Amino acid sequence: MSFANTPGSPGAARTVFFVSDGTGITAETFGHAVLSQFEMRFRQIRLPFIDTIDKAYAAARRINDAAIADNQRPIVFSTLVKHDLSAVIRAAQGMHMDLFQTFVAPLEQELRVKSTHTIGRIHNVVDTEEYKNRIEAINFSLAHDDGQSHKNLADADVILVGVSRSGKTPTSLYLAMQYGIKAANYPLIPDDFERNKLPSALPQFKHKIFGLTITPERLSEIRNERRAGSKYASLENCRYEVNEAEQLMRREGIRWLSSTTKSIEEIATTILQEIKPDRREY
Amino acid sequence: MSFANTPGSPGAARTVFFVSDGTGITAETFGHAVLSQFEMRFRQIRLPFIDTIDKAYAAARRINDAAIADNQRPIVFSTLVKHDLSAVIRAAQGMHMDLFQTFVAPLEQELRVKSTHTIGRIHNVVDTEEYKNRIEAINFSLAHDDGQSHKNLADADVILVGVSRSGKTPTSLYLAMQYGIKAANYPLIPDDFERNKLPSALPQFKHKIFGLTITPERLSEIRNERRAGSKYASLENCRYEVNEAEQLMRREGIRWLSSTTKSIEEIATTILQEIKPDRREY
Structure with a gap:
């Protein structure tokens, strides 16, 4: 079509x-x-x-x-x-x-x-509990985008982690907008790899952490659209970051999926199946 | 249900x-x-x-x-x-x-x-032009949320304006996520009311500006959820801001609607009917 x-x-x-x-x-x-x-x-x-x-x-x-x-x-x-x-x-x-x-x-x-x-x-949709939850979840997900805030992480339904540009932000917003899921997201960055640990706010919430990974080739492509020719976007650096992030997630026992060929709808659906937030059944 | x-x-x-x-x-x-x-x-x-x-x-x-x-x-x-x-x-x-x-x-x-x-x-959805447009639009809308950036406003399909908490952000993200519409949004703030003009980056794009308004009572309710008892949330201040914003939009000939009893889906649909972005027919 x-x-x-x-x-x-x-x-x-x-x-x-x-x-x-x-x-x-x-x-x-x-x-x-x-x-x-x-x-x-x-x-x-x-x-x-x-x-x-x-x-x-x-x-x-x-x-x-x-x-x-x-x-x-x-x-x-x-x-x-x-x-x-x-x-x-x-x-x-x-x-x-x-x-x-x-x-x-x-x-x-x-x-x-x-x-x-x-x-x-x-009915007026705007007055329903479901609608209010969605708006609240959008605000929550925006405030907790890219590790911006550690506040109220206990209220998150899901916490996404992954290297920069692995698809965390659109997935978080989609989960909030479509399902009223409060989705925080944290980048995994070279500091974390050197410390060899998850960002310090996260370990206590391991049951609701979900990882996104991506092939280094695709990641480099996406990063080059934003910062062409940078070290950040280079295939070598992308290989390093993806490899370290996957090792870290494996060691910490975090479930993850590869976003390389998946749409945000497919990623969101898989996350909901795995995390099983209280208010829904899958 | x-x-x-x-x-x-x-x-x-x-x-x-x-x-x-x-x-x-x-x-x-x-x-x-x-x-x-x-x-x-x-x-x-x-x-x-x-x-x-x-x-x-x-x-x-x-x-x-x-x-x-x-x-x-x-x-x-x-x-x-x-x-x-x-x-x-x-x-x-x-x-x-x-x-x-x-x-x-x-x-x-x-x-x-x-x-x-x-x-x-x-088919793999991820490889379609439509999917890529949606992801690009989400990134654009996030980068242009709340007047954060004046860059590339010429690329916006829609620019939403309105007082703080009138519904601009969720509507922008919804337009991007659902339709691949690049939606920037700008708050109308007391500075603009005193200058009696739109934010300076905007007048040249008047054909794609759309306003959101809201009743002062509902606005005060929403703002009190965030900052209870503040001047910002007071009914008196909300009355002032809404009144000034509506006057400004009327004087500038900007189309607007009231988000008070409308869902983001309904707001988005109305905006698309009014703005008629090139790539769609309504």
């Missing part, structure tokens, strides 16, 4: 719409996962906040216009909760993937409970 | 599995959206990286065990791409929401293209 934003003549990229009464993030996340199974180019248009009949008609017109311009019907992923809005979109010239209508009705039967949209109740 | 992690006696929380050959994030994002339509408690178990037949059988056993322990069948959201793995899971005692099997086959027909799993091709 790849994305193109130029309007398509026939045979060009297929147009895909993501239609939602909210942000459209669920429709888009799911749609991307499905479309990534196809080696084609798609032109994507997101239509969020479609929460009135007038907006639904306007969205339907955009879908119909694309069908005419492309000379083929667009693919439409929608997560509209309300039946009347959903019906307007389904009447447009698209191939419809109506995610909620497909799954909510059978679930109502299975759970023997009416869904909240059926009974017209609306 | 709320989540409980204590194993359920009958009548207790229903068990939900998210089964995937990858991280399970798509299954979980989608499953949460659907389950949030029900006012019930769910006990969630994620089973990621189910990519061999043995792991599929182990996952099926866990589903069957839960069915016995709960005395009711679990809900199973799965995004297994391979038919043989998917078949093993579907044979277990669950209510199956098989996201890929439901949608990929009809899409193959519609697009007249076989999906890549059908032809056995595997």
Whole structure:
């Protein structure tokens, strides 16, 4: 799957719409996962906040216009909760993937409970405990990025360690943002290798420490993007640091993984499986 | 929807599995959206990286065990791409929401293209342009958090402004992480109000500036969590800052929204609709 934003003549990229009464993030996340199974180019248009009949008609017109311009019907992923809005979109010239209508009705039967949209109740995400935890975790992870603070480490769910540029920061932020996990991170630096010990604030928290490593070649590549030609980025220095960091982690009995070919989503998922923070089950 | 992690006696929380050959994030994002339509408690178990037949059988056993322990069948959201793995899971005692099997086959027909799993091709996310853009955007947004750096502002897709604690940092990081948007952010502070001007690095980039505001009451609440009883957190000071910031933004013709009751996802979506960064269509 790849994305193109130029309007398509026939045979060009297929147009895909993501239609939602909210942000459209669920429709888009799911749609991307499905479309990534196809080696084609798609032109994507997101239509969020479609929460009135007038907006639904306007969205339907955009879908119909694309069908005419492309000379083929667009693919439409929608997560509209309300039946009347959903019906307007389904009447447009698209191939419809109506995610909620497909799954909510059978679930109502299975759970023997009416869904909240059926009974017209609306929640404000911002007021939920889960949302507050996520924001708190983002603040925590930022304050504890790169060994900046030793305060409140007891509150951390996870402490990531690894050489500079091994992927600790994006992984910490992802854990916080997606899961509300408080993730501190500490660089392993030449001082630690000479002392032959973990940074002094850490040993008492060994049960929640997780290491990231990386191949020296990839590390050198990444560091050269930032500081081209420096000793810091040289392959020789990267080999030294990675080797020392892995020895240190091995000696201290710290679990680790290599981030070389893993996305932050894959790294985060593996960490959660290993660390098993109290509030979740894996 | 709320989540409980204590194993359920009958009548207790229903068990939900998210089964995937990858991280399970798509299954979980989608499953949460659907389950949030029900006012019930769910006990969630994620089973990621189910990519061999043995792991599929182990996952099926866990589903069957839960069915016995709960005395009711679990809900199973799965995004297994391979038919043989998917078949093993579907044979277990669950209510199956098989996201890929439901949608990929009809899409193959519609697009007249076989999906890549059908032809056995595997992509490494980490090597895609999109993934590299996201990592680069995270680094950019961190380096340009809270007005830390004026360098390369021309490269920013979006520059957020607003009083301290109005939600700029989590929104910037979310835009970067989810969309690969380079989002800088600048606090509006009493110095700016006295000078009656935007921070001096910003006016030339007015077309990509977006403001966040917040009610003084909510702002005071948030600031008191950090610095209880300070002048900074006092309602009087928050009223002053918010009022001055809104006047400044109005005078400078800057678009803004109130973050008071909006999640970072909703704020990010609105910003993308307004700013329309080149690489996406909204």
